[in-house]
Amino acid sequence: MKRIGVLTSGGDAPGMNSAIRAVVRKAIYHGLEVFGIYQGYNGLINGMIKKLELGSVGDIIHRGGTILRSARCAEFKTQEGQKQGIEQLKAFGIEGLVVIGGDGSYRGAKALTDLGFPCIGIPGTIDNDIPGTEFTIGFDTALNTVIDAVDKIRDTASSHERTFIIEVMGRGAGDLALWAGLAGGAETIIIPEDSYSMDDIKRRLLKGHERGKKHSIIIVAEGVMSGNEFAQKLKEATNMETRVSVLGHIQRGGSPTAADRVLASRLGSRAIELLLENRGGLAVGIEKNKIVEHDFSEIFRENHQVDLNMYKLSKELSI
Numbered sequence: 001m002k003r004i005g006v007l008t009s010g011g012d013a014p015g016m017n018s019a020i021r022a023v024v025r026k027a028i029y030h031g032l033e034v035f036g037i038y039q040g041y042n043g044l045i046n047g048m049i050k051k052l053e054l055g056s057v058g059d060i061i062h063r064g065g066t067i068l069r070s071a072r073c074a075e076f077k078t079q080e081g082q083k084q085g086i087e088q089l090k091a092f093g094i095e096g097l098v099v100i101g102g103d104g105s106y107r108g109a110k111a112l113t114d115l116g117f118p119c120i121g122i123p124g125t126i127d128n129d130i131p132g133t134e135f136t137i138g139f140d141t142a143l144n145t146v147i148d149a150v151d152k153i154r155d156t157a158s159s160h161e162r163t164f165i166i167e168v169m170g171r172g173a174g175d176l177a178l179w180a181g182l183a184g185g186a187e188t189i190i191i192p193e194d195s196y197s198m199d200d201i202k203r204r205l206l207k208g209h210e211r212g213k214k215h216s217i218i219i220v221a222e223g224v225m226s227g228n229e230f231a232q233k234l235k236e237a238t239n240m241e242t243r244v245s246v247l248g249h250i251q252r253g254g255s256p257t258a259a260d261r262v263l264a265s266r267l268g269s270r271a272i273e274l275l276l277e278n279r280g281g282l283a284v285g286i287e288k289n290k291i292v293e294h295d296f297s298e299i300f301r302e303n304h305q306v307d308l309n310m311y312k313l314s315k316e317l318s319i
């Protein structure tokens with residue numbers, strides 16, 4: 001293999017730039033030429049492809065977003081779109097592709113591999129919802145962004161003796177909500193992976209009030225319902241006035257944490273090693289602090305799990 005491509009796809013995540021840098025530098029270190037594909041699969045179909053040099057990825061390790069830009073591309077879900085993508089890659093003499101993104105991006109990468117074009121997936125999403133890896137690039141940074149917001153909201157919640165409902169991202173996964181809830185000392189965490197009981201929430205809030213606690217933080221994962229919907233339900237059940245904060249896309253931005261930069265560097269490096277071994281159809285990940293790889297098909301067979309012991313612990317600590 002002489003030439004490889006790299007693209008970022010789906011929702012951007014802090015640390016994607018660190019991963020691009022690792023892919024480009026490791027590939028060049030091993031004598032490969034690297035081409036950046038801009039705007040995800042959309043750019044692949046439309047030939048938005050440019051050669052990257054060592055300097056192209058200078059001064060980006062600490063930057064949020066992705067220099068390659070990203071997109072969600074419906075056209076790439078069709079075999080016609082995928083074949084067009086392969087034509088573009090071939091026109092540039094590219095023989096292998098690294099795809100940095102989440103579930104949808106992996107599905108595109110698997111489709112290309114099934115059509116005979118080797119791809120390696122690197123998990124980049126703030127949702128931490130990809131099987132085959134304990135952490136995705138961007139999760140740690142987003143978590144720290146959420147915690148920063150929770151700490152600030154706690155200040156005003158305490159001054160005004162209010163209950164705040166904070167809606168966090170995560171699509172169908174509760175990881176951000178759960179980790180932020182545990183790290184931020186939330187009284188209640190609502191995640192899609194477990195049911196909740198309004199009676200139980202009411203009982204816990206009243207118990208807190210009885211022992212003099214005047215403010216509370218409730219974290220709701222967007223995959224369950226919106227913060228506003230939850231506030232409405234809580235009002236119906238308790239007549240309690242609350243304030244709602246929807247953190248939204250600030251969770252996707254910002255300079256990646258050291259943990260995300262290191263993870264991105266390690267995963268990017270492994271992706272290139274696999275392509276150099278002429279292996280494709282694999283997604284890299286981290287398990288027990290070791291870099292691992294799994295077949296895409298294996299990953300799609302599994303469902304992402306949250307750590308329900310952590311969920312239990314959060315309840316025990318917020319009595």
Ligand code: F6P
Binds near residue numbers: 011102126170222
């Ligand atoms: O997958 C990352 C994510 O930020 C999810 O947490 C969220 O549900 C979704 O993307 C939002 O997507 P968009 O930016 O396309 O609205």
